[in-house]
Amino acid sequence: MDFDFSAILLALTVLFGVVWGLDRLMLYRKRKARFEAAAEEYRDPAAVDWARSLFPVIFVVLLLRSFVAEPFRIPSGSMMPTLDVGDFILVNKFAYGLRLPAFNNKVVGLGEPKRGDVVVFRFPGYICQDDNGRTVRSGDMTCADTHAPVPGQNWIKRVIGLPGDTIEVHDSQIVINGKPVVDTQIGSFKGNPARPEDNELLYYNATVWSEQLGPVNHLIARMPARGPTPPVPNARVPSVVPPNCYLVMGDDRENSEDSRWWGCLPEQNLVGKAFMIWFSWKGWGTGSVDFHRIGTVIH
Structure with a gap:
């Protein structure tokens, strides 16, 4: 539950x-x-x-x-190397408007997500077509059960596409409105083989890149040897981002279940904007408290 x-x-x-x-x-x-x-x-x-x-x-x-602000813990490696498993972050709850607690209905609009923002949101479910041809959201990735309940989980990803943008994604290469996103390889991923999330990146010889999304420069990880990811456009994601929707992706590009898999993120599912790491726990014997990450502003 x-x-x-x-x-x-x-x-x-x-x-x-x-x-x-x-x-x-x-x-x-x-x-x-x-x-x-x-x-x-x-x-x-x-x-x-x-x-x-x-x-x-x-x-x-x-x-x-x-x-105002809500704390969250990063449970998976889909946002590495920006956010690591065990990072505790703060999320600005009024960055995109004031919403009623629990119901998440917006009552006051204060802003909209910008390209490059790291956002927390309620997982919307997979876009499917029901027996009547209507578009629905399901908790079943295969869409075999279009009425499967969508888990009430908070996820975190980076905003890539805004409403009205024309997006193309081929593996890790992103093209926005006809212009390729600028990225530069920095080097090989360095990590601790004793940590499962690091070990996977090391096993697939991941490389770290600097990516420029509008004014935001941030790091991403690539490991093409892990296998292909869905391109954009695809059956769930049109080339043009629909109104009141956002295309989001994880920074660990081959290890992120994001908009490429389940469709665009509806505006009403937004929770807030991640802005700071206030604590980081790597686990007993694999780094313990990572003091260098505490206080890091999230870009």
């Missing part, structure tokens, strides 16, 4: 607020009068005391996570 912390925070905020509010409106005065009549020191019932104490704390946490 997917763990939706925002939904849990919202539910607890409502629960504690209702318990505390109803008690103050309906029960508090009579209870206090009984204590005064018995000449006893007043005290709230345990449930009300907990609700009164926890409601403001959880409410503030909910506001901060929903509208």
Whole structure:
């Protein structure tokens, strides 16, 4: 089962607020009068005391996570070498507008993603055609079950194509509106063979490149020997990015399940913009805390 912390925070905020509010409106005065009549020191019932104490704390946490910044942990190597497995990042929740917690509906528009942004989003599912020929999103990659539920997961990728862009992708070569993306090989990937995510890149003789996406210069990893990736356009991705949609890709280009596989990212699935690594844990015996990555601004 997917763990939706925002939904849990919202539910607890409502629960504690209702318990505390109803008690103050309906029960508090009579209870206090009984204590005064018995000449006893007043005290709230345990449930009300907990609700009164926890409601403001959880409410503030909910506001901060929903509208300011939210922490996330990188679980996979799809964004290497920019983001590593075990990096803990902060995500700007108001970069692309204020959204209701849990429901993610935008209530105030403050900006739109730019080419090169690293974005966190709710996985939208795979684009499929149902029995009636309608385009739907499914949790089944093969589209054999077009009604398969889409996992409620947060993913992270880099914005490559904006609405209206004409995009071509062949392996790691990207062409945007007729102009090839400029990239320069830096050298071979250097890593720790004891870490599975590093070992794969080393096994396939990965190379590291500097890529320029608009004003954003960042690193990508390439390992063509790992096997081909879907080109763009393909059955799920047209050559022109649809309105209110974005084409996103991982920086580990041959090891990223991204828009090439499941289609464009709908605007309503955006969560926020990743902007800083606040902690990095490489694992016991394979680097432990990586102090050099702490405080790194994400480009």
